Amino acid sequence: xxxxxxxxxxxxxxxxxxxxxxxxxxxxxxxxxxxxxxxxxxxxxxxxxxxxxxxxxxxxxxxxxxxxxxxxxxxxxxxxxxxxxxxxxxxxxxxxxxxxxxxxxxxxxxxxxxxxxxxxxxxxxxxxxxxxxxxxxxxxxxxxxxxxxxxxxxxxxxxxxxxxxxxxxxxxxxxxxxxxxxxxxxxxxxxxxxxxxxxxxxxxxxxxxxxxxxxxxxxxxxxxxxxxxxxxxxxxxxxxxxxxxxxxxxxxxxxxxxxxxxxxxxxxxxxxxxxxxxxxxxxxxxxxxxxxxxxxxxxxxxxxxxxxxxxxxxxxxxxxxxxxxxxxxxxxxxxxxxxxxxxxxxxxxxxxxxxxxxxxxxxxxxxxxxxxxxxxxxxxxxxxxxxxxxxxxxxxxxxxxxxxxxxxxxxxxxxxxxxxxxxxxxxxxxxxxxxxxxxxxxxxxxxxxxxxxxxxxxxxxxxxxxxxxxxxxxxxxxxxxxxxxxxxxxxxxx
Numbered sequence: 248x249x250x251x252x253x254x255x256x257x258x259x260x261x262x263x264x265x266x267x268x269x270x271x272x273x274x275x276x277x278x279x280x281x282x283x284x285x286x287x288x289x290x291x292x293x294x295x296x297x298x299x300x301x302x303x304x305x306x307x308x309x310x311x312x313x314x315x316x317x318x319x320x321x322x323x324x325x326x327x328x329x330x331x332x333x334x335x336x337x338x339x340x341x342x343x344x345x346x347x348x349x350x351x352x353x354x355x356x357x358x359x360x361x362x363x364x365x366x367x368x369x370x371x372x373x374x375x376x377x378x379x380x381x382x383x384x385x386x387x388x389x390x391x392x393x394x395x396x397x398x399x400x401x402x403x404x405x406x407x408x409x410x411x412x413x414x415x416x417x418x419x420x421x422x423x424x425x426x427x428x429x430x431x432x433x434x435x436x437x438x439x440x441x442x443x444x445x446x447x448x449x450x451x452x453x454x455x456x457x458x459x460x461x462x463x464x465x466x467x468x469x470x471x472x473x474x475x476x477x478x479x480x481x482x483x484x485x486x487x488x489x490x491x492x493x494x495x496x497x498x499x500x501x502x503x504x505x506x507x508x509x510x511x512x513x514x515x516x517x518x519x520x521x522x523x524x525x526x527x528x529x530x531x532x533x534x535x536x537x538x539x540x541x542x543x544x545x546x547x548x549x550x551x552x553x554x555x556x557x558x559x560x561x562x563x564x565x566x567x568x569x570x571x572x573x574x575x576x577x578x579x580x581x582x583x584x585x586x587x588x589x590x591x592x593x594x595x596x597x598x599x600x601x602x603x604x605x606x607x608x609x610x611x612x613x614x615x616x617x618x619x620x621x622x623x624x625x626x627x628x629x630x631x632x633x634x635x636x637x638x639x640x641x642x643x644x645x646x647x648x649x650x651x652x653x654x655x656x657x658x659x660x661x662x663x664x665x666x667x668x669x670x671x672x673x674x675x676x677x678x679x680x681x682x683x684x685x686x687x688x689x690x691x692x693x694x695x696x697x698x699x700x701x702x703x704x705x706x707x708x709x710x711x712x713x714x715x716x717x718x719x720x721x722x723x724x725x726x727x728x729x730x731x732x733x734x735x736x737x738x739x740x741x
Contacts (some may be wrong), residue, residue: 248277248576249384251322253315253375254329254393255281256288258295258543258550264326265296266561267569269305273577274569276306282318289313291547295554302555315375320382324572327375327399328392331367332684334536339680340364341530345709347673348664350509352499352524353532355394356447357632358660362639363677365398366651367684369643372399376407388575390415390568391586396446397601397633398640400586405599406644413613414586414601415567416446418495423451426493429469429476430456442495442584443593443604443619448504448632449495449584450625463491479520482508482527490624499527504632506663515712529711537717545720574608581608585615593619595626600633631659646687648674648695675699 255261283289293311340360354360388411400414427435441453454461482502502508508518519527574581589602606615638654675695
């Protein structure tokens with residue numbers, strides 16, 4: 248069996264996925280084909296993975312290639328964890344909207360940064376799908392971790408022609424552990440749950456602790472009295488108070504998907520916490536990714552030295568990937584929450600959109616639970632995002648400038664902060680800055696550049712309401728990033 252990893256240059260995430268798969272005895276003879284456009288990072292990751300395999304005397308093989316089709320040829324499973332444009336493009340996603348008052352924490356799903364991320368990524372997703380159809384094993388599975396999750400998965404299914412496409416995220420598992428902790432469960436498995444919604448706007452619509460249903464009032468009281476989460480999750484707790492259900496996503500993520508919490512700079516600090524970037528820091532994910540890249544490039548010898556630990560001591564993660572592959576290959580059933588086309592899975596969301604809902608995998612494939620109805624407030628919030636995604640997907644596939652402008656205009660946070668003319672100018676500035684990653688907009692970019700030259704500036708001078716400085720490698724070594732380590736850049740894929 249061959250498993251290809253596109254965008255394998257993230258050492259932490261690639262190594263985790265490989266070790267998860269190798270933890271399954273039946274999968275230990277897998278061939279891992281690692282692909283990345285950065286040959287240096289690819290080589291470093293391959294060295295670490297090979298050392299893990301050799302030290303554990305496993306039959307698995309590792310190959311590397313900067314040529315994508317070579318890696319995909321004959322693959323049964325294709326894992327996608329790319330970031331198109333890297334940190335250079337990501338910098339524009341955060342800094343340009345910030346000048347217009349759009350203060351983002353993560354910027355990889357919707358909001359201005361997420362929409363531009365989709366413009367860069369969707370064309371590449373379609374290229375991946377073309378190669379999968381042409382050279383991968385017939386019926387190959389495309390397991391997508393790359394953000395913006397819903398747009399990428401929608402593109403692969405509707406325009407890419409790869410039927411076995413599943414979007415994978417772990418926000419559901421992270422929030423579930425929080426809930427179990429605040430309730431006082433001795434073991435998180437005492438708490439059963441059903442989540443439904445769209446990626447990064449998914450809701451715990453049914454919670455049961457040892458069989459007893461948990462309602463809003465009990466859960467709200469539990470979060471409000473928790474010494475840590477009552478300070479770190481103020482947006483999520485406020486939404487729970489008003490919507491009646493808890494969101495899967497972190498405080499920083501959720502705050503930028505809604506129009507209410509980040510539109511007034513003087514109010515932002517009251518809704519976030521700076522002990523961890525994911526709690527809402529301005530540009531927090533960009534800062535953290537930058538620090539981790541610098542740290543990895545400097546400390547690679549240490550990473551390599553620590554590789555090769557006994558697999559017997561490794562605890563398999565709850566990333567869905569290895570469990571899906573195990574279920575399909577061995578028939579062992581696996582239940583999780585997956586991103587797929589709706590088609591009646593959630594009754595009060597559009598049938599063509601991508602939803603994140605419960606399903607089970609076995610030898611027969613992916614079997615989803617249908618007929619879930621979201622609370623009206625959750626459905627209303629998700630529906631706004633779905634319409635933004637739909638417009639953005641059309642813009643990304645067709646290079647449609649007007650549709651990109653309209654998607655940006657209808658984004659909840661952008662629309663809460665900017666007037667229409669500011670949105671038009673911001674889109675022009677983003678297109679010009681990211682031209683090298685936006686070939687589908689080649690005809691539109693000269694006009695954007697011309698308009699920028701004669702437009703009356705609308706950008707606001709803003710450095711962000713809650714900005715922290717990038718730490719040096721020496722500072723990172725001293726701190727060892729104990730809290731940040733719980734949320735690596737790779738772990739936020741999806």
